[in-house]
Amino acid sequence: MTRLRPSTLFGAAILLLLAGTAAAGLHARTARIAAAAAENEGRTLVARLGLTDLCLTTEASYCRNPALTDARTPFQDHPGALEHFPSGALIAPPPHLTPTHAPRR
Amino acid sequence: MLRAVERHRHLLDFALASLLRRKGKNAALIGVYTLVVFLLGSTLFFTHGIKREAARLLAEAPEIVVQRTVMGRYEPVPADWTEKVRALRGVSEVQPRLWGYYFDPGLKANYTFLVDRRAEPGKVLLGAALSRARGAYPGDTISFDAFDGTFTSFEVTGVLSEASELLSADLILIAEGDYRRLTGAPAGLVTDLAVRVPNAKEVPAVAEKIAGLFPHARPILRSEILRTYDSLFDWRGGMMLAVLSATLLAFLILAWDKATALSAEERREIGILKAVGWDTGDIMLMKFWEGCSVSLLAFGAGSLLAYWHVFAGNGFVIVAALKGWSTLYPSFRIAPYLGPEQLITLFFLTVVPYTAATIVPAWRAATVDPDQVMR
Missing domain, CATH: 1.20.5 (Single alpha-helices involved in coiled-coils or other helix-helix interfaces)
Structure with a gap:
């Protein structure tokens, strides 16, 4: 063989x-x-x-409806507050709220 | 042509026989390589799959959602905005939406109440995850604390399909009068407006007109909604890849170390081959086939395992990091998709760095002086 x-x-x-x-x-x-x-x-x-949104997390309004949130909601507990919900760490702010201010090249 | 193929086949035979002589070491290398491809592949396939799912589901979202902000906070929108927005050129329909959140202290979970024009007074429809969590099914009664401290009960007439759970897990569809009684929302105010604009090219112009008409209005475009989910899952996938990059780096160090620290036996083998007439090109080709066979096996097995893990096994290894968490978490499966672009990305993330890490040591091995290694 x-x-x-x-x-x-x-x-x-x-x-x-x-x-x-x-x-x-x-x-x-x-x-x-x-x-x-x-x-x-x-x-x-x-x-x-x-x-307008997927139901991925329900613990805070800006995590339940990230597409509709604004740049202030996560920080409104008191001036200088840090966003503190665990799922907030996994949800990036929407791109339309974080425009870059770097000069265009 | 046939002669060239046969030559390469002989070199491949030789390379495979050489790998088989050091079975344990090479099996461990292929095992770790497969695991790295599997982990990176699972992350890429899952991220791409869920982004695709979000884009397809939200393709029917309103072209513009109009909110109102006062002193940096959301405020309900006056219902009379509806007619003024409907009168704008390009707008086909305006749907005033009345919705809001409700915290259930018993379950420690937030629900989303949404007024549905089809809902009957005294009756509600529940999202599937909420129904499971509360143990409330069609025919049961469900109660909520109203804004004035009273206890309000509703009959559950149905549960939203599990197929739409990714969108509706925490929803409660309720009649307008019931919702206003429950929350104290005054008549004449709605949460926001969903605006339909059939011509996509007119959407930015309509949004601009709305902002001009009501200076404190905040129009959100569907394109922004879709980009939010792209960015959200890119972010999660990126975080996972950042964590896995340490694994990739450790693997590359292992591959580079294995390739540079040739054993005395391997060096003698190369020396003998050169002494019996193999030239540097032949040794390089043999080493190429060695690396190629390791990479092909590991890449093929790793990417297949990743596919079946994500789309048949529901991604049980990486799901906690990528899906997120919630008290009322939807149960859903991602529609499988395997495209060439994902395989090419995975190839560039794994095989290319492996080849780069092993090519220089292979070249150094091939240029070894036979007299020196056999002495």
Whole structure:
């Protein structure tokens, strides 16, 4: 019996990984089709109620509705207050509230 | 052509045989490499997936939301703004929205009340996470403390679908009269206005007109809403990548160290190869195939594991850092997406630094003097 060359085994391993990638692509496609109904439901709700935000955290208004918040709300407890909710550390301020004042080059 | 392919195949055979001679060491290297690709890949796939989800869901958000600020704080908007904004050229619809937050001291969670024109008086619809947390289902009665200290009860007529939980986990849809009674919101005032502008090119002009009409109005554009979520998840993904960059750096040091500290056996092997006629180019090619096979196996396995982890396993390893937390956390799955741009980014984050860290040591190994190493 002839012994398999290492490159043949390596080629087989690469083919297996490529097959895995193709399976992942196929899974992504079928799962997206399956999720389309849920997505449409979400979009209908957004259109009907005029929703503006995802419900990712509910502990403070500026974390529940980051798109609608302003630059002052997180700091209004007293002058010089630091924003202190744990989820605030994971939510960046919206880009439209943090324009850069650096000169354009 | 065939001759060149066969030459490379022989070199690959030799490189793989050389790797197999040091099974333990190389298996550990491939294992750590796969883990690094897996962690970075999971972060990239999750961040991209949730950004895509947010963009697709919020694509139907109002083109402009009009708020009012007084002394730096939000104030309700007078309802008569509705007609004035509707009269602006380019505006097709204005929906006055009445909504607000409610803190439940029992559950220590905030809810969002939102007035729904379809809601019947005395009845509410609950978000799925809230319904689970309160144990309130259709047919049950749910009570809230009103602003005047009275206790107000409502019949639960339904629970919003779990499919929309990412948007509605904490929502309570209520009739306008009930909401005003519950919160004491005076008639004639609403929380904000949702403005529809069918022509996207007119949106900035309409926002400018609104700001001109009401100087203390604050129009927020849908493009800003969408950018908020892009930036939010970029921020989280960036923080996770910053933490993981230490792992990547440690791995690169390991790879570089392994490549520079050639064992006496490896040096002798290179010396013998050169003595029997291999030139520097052949050794470099052999080393190239060695690195290439390690990288291909680790990159392929790591990225596949990352895909299945994020989209089939719901990202259980990284989810706490990337999804955030909340008392009423929505249960949701991200629609899977695997695009070439993510794989290319992952490739540049992992394989390119690995190759850069190992190429110089490989070149130094290839130029070793056979006489010196075999003496």
